[in-house]
Amino acid sequence: MTAPRAWQVVLDAVERDLLDGRLSPGDHLPPERTLAADLGVGRSSVREALRVLEVLGLIRTAVGSGPSAGAIIVARPGGGMSALMRLQVAAQGFAVADVVKTRLVLEGSIVTDLATGDSPDLASSVQILTAMEGQPLTEAEFLALDAAFHLSLAEASGNQVVTATMAGLRSAIEGYARAGAAGLPSWPATSARLMLEHRGILAAILAGEADAARLAMHTHISGYYAETHLRDH
Amino acid sequence: MTAPRAWQVVLDAVERDLLDGRLSPGDHLPPERTLAADLGVGRSSVREALRVLEVLGLIRTAVGSGPSAGAIIVARPGGGMSALMRLQVAAQGFAVADVVKTRLVLEGSIVTDLATGDSPDLASSVQILTAMEGQPLTEAEFLALDAAFHLSLAEASGNQVVTATMAGLRSAIEGYARAGAAGLPSWPATSARLMLEHRGILAAILAGEADAARLAMHTHISGYYAETHLRDH
């Protein structure tokens, strides 16, 4: 057995504490210095492990003293997923085309679930669409609300894994979406079309037409990327 | 603007270098001490950032000297995805039920793609099945090969994002799959059924019957979890 690295000792200890119920969301981790002494490693090794946990979205750290200070278990997967996918796309571990394809699969499944489920809560989705249609938006503002709309559908489906993965995929290709928007012939025309498509997706969901909703979502996503990639010629 | 944390400076610098093409897979990162001096931060902060990159599967580090030493861009998303999902399940950020549901969605999409694509390369999948059927296996051995089979299907689909996500989902619930197997009334009976289902999935793919393949996969996955969760009573 090759010697485990010191930071892995810390990571394993925290994971074991989580699995055994000694740590739960909302709990404080011991102070870094205590953790180091307990595990027999240096404080810097503890900090490397905590940094990983923080980026992965498991803990939140705060300086100072009192109940809100220290490292607290939060289990927010969105940020970690985003960082992972964004960096993997940057390092060419993930192809942008694969990210888009995966979005199609997940979002197709989401709208199917919503359409076949009874009375999904789409209030926040509707609210976002209304905000998008209220006044002319810059491309960045529009894309931010577009992301929020797609994310709200994922949240409505109630699957936290899908929601977090979606958030990651979206943020991984956010730069490409923005760059693509800049090269479009007519942004007002495209954004108007996208808003119509949003309404169409929502209508199909509310009507319980799963196949229509899936098709509309497919057209919505792949259409945008097909359009923005024309500029590559 | 609040001061960025020192390790984030390093992370951002590496990400920018990747996006701008100054770093590519196979390249070496500068030595930690050089990186620290260049970015104006301490070496410990550099190390925290590198640890994150390592866990996320972006780099591989090695001690010593020569071409194989140092931090090298590798972009292997599987390990990072596994760590992220495993820890999120441990910290109750992800519900096991949602992980299984997401597996159903992704693996259903995978077999559909394979069945509708022309001449997918399933040689390694077949090889794994043959190995499973060769001799009696312990539960751990069987589950490892089972995971390899499902992963090989994902790889055959050619989508790296789906493959890595699948690997993560699988490893996140590996402990539950193993614990469930231990509580089954008859492991030989269950494993025999699982092997038959594998053959059925493969046959449906090769026959081009997408719906049948998807249904078979659905039955395969949800059936196992339904069976193993009986013991919760």
Next chain:
DNA sequence: TGTAACCTGTGGTCAGACCACATGTCACCG
């Protein structure tokens, strides 16, 4: 020519120090 000793550069780890900050405490003053 081969080989053994040595040198160099790298990551891995630790110890200690200092800072900024949020909170709690306590003495003092009205």
Next chain:
DNA sequence: CGGTGACATGTGGTCTGACCACAGGTTACA
């Protein structure tokens, strides 16, 4: 008695310097 301001405490954030283990190259020697 009540407020309020100064101070003590404990936390994460960061840096510096040191030492080790290790892999590879280099050099000197047989």
